[in-house]
Amino acid sequence: KQEVTQIPAALSVPEGENLVLNCSFTDSAIYNLQWFRQDPGKGLTSLLLIQSSQREQTSGRLNASLDKSSGRSTLYIAASQPGDSATYLCAVTLVTGGFKTIFGAGTRLFVKA
């Protein structure tokens, strides 16, 4: 059974700091891994998608890596800003007939001005 764990559960950093969010999963037979951002009371915004054959993806100040063999992914945020404050969720998608996505519990990030 696939389980997704995110560490830390919460993080508070000063503005301008670089930071790393961690995601681990128990079964390496994934189809893809996606990082999302969720603001309070809102839906999820897709940040980065890494296909199982890829090692990393970059978008602006965000970089996500994937190591299937160790069951780990990291989301690197450079030069953090107060607007980055949100909950960040990691999700792995499996192919079992159709698609099935399992989410981690998220990391709540607070960036202090």
Next chain:
Amino acid sequence: KAGVTQTPRYLIKTRGQQVTLSCSPISGHRSVSWYQQTPGQGLQFLFEYFSETQRNKGNFPGRFSGRQFSNSRSEMNVSTLELGDSALYLCASSPGGREDGPQHFGDGTRLSIL
């Protein structure tokens, strides 16, 4: 391109009633997935539809059901509502083919059971 649209945004029901939630995916997307989000359990997968067929389902009781129409719009139905069904229900769409793309989420329907 319009995003994923979920209606209604908010809903209040009482125990024992039933409810239907609607999701309109991004144009051209054929896969629609539903999730339940609660503070205690986080985001949990309900089911996925593709071309009007349920391809996958999570571990929820039979009170939770869904369907997808020929235009890819999807509905989710919950019967005999319980207090524990209070949650944010999220819908996501993706192309759904062999080379699937990222899932795009709607803003959700917040369901409160009194």
